[in-house]
Amino acid sequence: MKAELERLRAENEALKKRTTRGVSMKVSEKGGLSVYGLGRFPITLYKEQWTKLLDMADDIRAFLAENDAKLKTKE
Numbered sequence: 001m002k003a004e005l006e007r008l009r010a011e012n013e014a015l016k017k018r019t020t021r022g023v024s025m026k027v028s029e030k031g032g033l034s035v036y037g038l039g040r041f042p043i044t045l046y047k048e049q050w051t052k053l054l055d056m057a058d059d060i061r062a063f064l065a066e067n068d069a070k071l072k073t074k075e
Contacts, residue, residue, distance in 0.1 A: 022037055023037035023038060024036045024037055028044050031046070032044045032045055032046045032047075033050055
């Protein structure tokens with residue numbers, strides 16, 4: 001019982017360290033690209049959706065700049 005408790009504590013610490021790594025990606029079960037580490041939940045889109053979003057990168061940056069005073073930042 002004590003050994004199992006120690007194993008679970010070690011596993012919990014490993015999981016905590018893994019979440020502070022930053023942003024990571026993987027292919028979801030349904031074939032989408034999931035991006036982890038930006039928020040509480042992953043962002044999952046299909047390939048054509050990611051392509052469309054990436055093609056809009058300049059527009060998104062311009063929108064962020066234009067609306068900088070209205071937008072909040074998360075530290």
